[in-house]
Amino acid sequence: MITWSLTKRMQHCHVKLCLGNLVRSVLRNSRSLTSHPITSELTASGTSRSSVEVLGKSYPRDDHSNIPEKILSKVGKNLHNRKYHPLWLVLERVKHHFYKQYIGPYGTPLFSVFDGLSPVVTTWQNFDSLLIPADHPSRNKGDNYYLNRIHMLRSHTSAHQWNLIRAGLNAFLVVGDVYRRDQIDCHHYPVFHQLEAVRLFNKHQLFGDIKDGEPLQLFEQSSRSAHKQETHTLEAVKLVEFDLKQTLTKLVTHLFGDGLEIRWVDCYFPFTHPSFEMEINFQGEWIEVLGCGIMEQQLVNSAGARSNIGWAFGLGLERLAMMLYNIPDIRMFWSEDERFLKQFHVPNINQNVQFQPLSKYPALVNDISFWLPSQNYSENDFYDLVRTIGGDLVEKVDLIDKFEHPKTQRVSHCYRITYRHMEKTLTQEEVTHIHQAVQEGAVRLLGVEGRF
Known part of the structure; x- marks a missing residue:
């Protein structure tokens, strides 16, 4: 339930390395994309700092601090x-x-x-x-x-x-x-x-x-x-x-x-x-x-x-x-697209408005498979990593396959990530850049073993 529901997942993951450090290293090792400022969306706020700044106030970090820059950037938008x-x-x-x-x-x-x-x-x-x-x-x-x-x-x-x-x-x-x-x-x-x-x-x-x-x-x-x-x-x-x-x-x-x-x-x-x-x-x-x-x-x-x-x-x-x-x-x-926002500029708040879809740009789909660590893996940590790196370019993430090795009992997950920009056509080059960062992040931060 969107409103009061208290989530039922019991999983908990201790992130070993800072996501901000990963993103910065990805940026250092990747060339800029000129067609769209995607790389600027990946910049993290130095999560190795000793405090978190929110709405003009500073809060000291500890072992519970887990807010990525993507989320902090939404605070105060109202x-x-x-x-x-x-x-x-x-x-x-x-x-x-x-x-x-x-x-x-x-x-x-x-x-x-x-x-x-x-x-x-x-x-x-x-x-x-x-x-x-x-x-x-x-x-x-x-x-x-x-x-x-x-x-x-x-x-x-x-x-x-x-x-x-x-x-x-x-x-x-x-x-x-x-x-x-x-x-x-x-x-x-x-x-x-x-x-x-x-x-x-x-x-x-x-x-x-x-x-x-x-x-x-x-x-x-x-x-x-x-x-x-x-x-x-x-x-x-x-x-x-x-x-x-x-x-x-x-x-x-x-x-x-x-x-x-x-x-x-x-x-x-x-x-x-x-x-x-x-x-x-x-x-x-x-x-x-x-x-x-x-x-x-x-x-x-x-x-x-x-x-x-x-x-x-x-x-x-x-x-x-x-x-x-x-x-x-x-x-x-x-969205900041005026084609979306102008549809709701009405003289009467009770006026019936039916959203007219914008041209739906094509989706690009990439799969990622990996072996899970023996403990402390949480799907929400993976979703959060994908959101932090891919931002609103990620339309959805589906767990499409689970596999348990009959001899080692190791478990593998395969996720299908759908990328779609709401205002332009993405190129495979742009998506490949983001997807590779997701792969590296999953290995470095979640402790998985890649099958890619």
């Missing part, structure tokens, strides 16, 4: 705030819907909007504040971008929930760029944008309109463990769940139109219970669009809102934009 960008259009539609539908007691919008919070957070914010256990696989270095053991690029906008509740807010939207190491295809990118929403209710807000509602309680005492703890009453959970589902049904109906077929799927998130995913029937296919649930009371209590019960949801702006505007490739959101 595509969701770029006027007439498709992500901005979707965000504006969501914001206007909440401003119109939910009004506070003084005629002002009920939901506050935070769309400029720094993507650099502490690991406590990203995990511990959300009750994610210390041994949870979502914390793995192989799935996240760490500045060091204490700081990271947020993997979800939920990282800001605790602080905003602590500040006294009871209804807010948080929007921003999030970062995850992931597979490579037209629907996955290491940077994407999320919208998070939280709403808290006190007893009066929840039961005030219910006849004879005074005896109703938000919480009851439970002795599920050695220490008694507050748990939500059934009546409170039902009311909050109803409000959550009604809120989300109105939102997706606003975006996709009336007659939308919706279904709810039970799921699990550490910071909500019960938890759900919403799926919609889009063009005859059921597609998951968001995750949501009743907030765990332990989280709410620790943030200082003990007398409240609440819900939260998170959704991916890219997922919505790709569906609403028929955008086929997630890389296009980072």
Whole structure:
């Protein structure tokens, strides 16, 4: 799931050499390409330095630091705030819907909007504040971008929930760029944008309109463990769940139109219970669009809102934009091609826009095969290496073959890398240069034995 999903991969790789050093050595030993400044895209920021610079602040490196220059170059772009960008259009539609539908007691919008919070957070914010256990696989270095053991690029906008509740807010939207190491295809990118929403209710807000509602309680005492703890009453959970589902049904109906077929799927998130995913029937296919649930009371209590019960949801702006505007490739959101951007320069944010494909330049396909090391190999490390070296020239990477030698039990992987530029025709010479760098990087950084 693009939004709240906590990755399940358990693999972890200790990178032996610095990717920046590899890239610089590749550049030293390769001649420049004059047809397109591809080589400039390979320049790394000297990852041997003792600190990482992000948004004007310096963070000391340690054994957890694993952010390549390709990712650092995306920080601060804030595509969701770029006027007439498709992500901005979707965000504006969501914001206007909440401003119109939910009004506070003084005629002002009920939901506050935070769309400029720094993507650099502490690991406590990203995990511990959300009750994610210390041994949870979502914390793995192989799935996240760490500045060091204490700081990271947020993997979800939920990282800001605790602080905003602590500040006294009871209804807010948080929007921003999030970062995850992931597979490579037209629907996955290491940077994407999320919208998070939280709403808290006190007893009066929840039961005030219910006849004879005074005896109703938000919480009851439970002795599920050695220490008694507050748990939500059934009546409170039902009311909050109803409000959550009604809120989300109105939102997706606003975006996709009336007659939308919706279904709810039970799921699990550490910071909500019960938890759900919403799926919609889009063009005859059921597609998951968001995750949501009743907030765990332990989280709410620790943030200082003990007398409240609440819900939260998170959704991916890219997922919505790709569906609403028929955008086929997630890389296009980072395009500077005016033929793409001008299509979304519309006078009305609710205007129907159907993306008109640009001339699709031909793809070039190259395979890479290698024997895996005996331990500490992670596919995400390979994907990250390919992204760092090939950048947005890489359309997708497919694992097309696995082979285990019957005598030695050594395992071989064969990956098919599809290269395609979104704005020009690539030459085989250009792709060969990049592909050779990927081969060298796999050997030097991942400890594989090449079969090329």
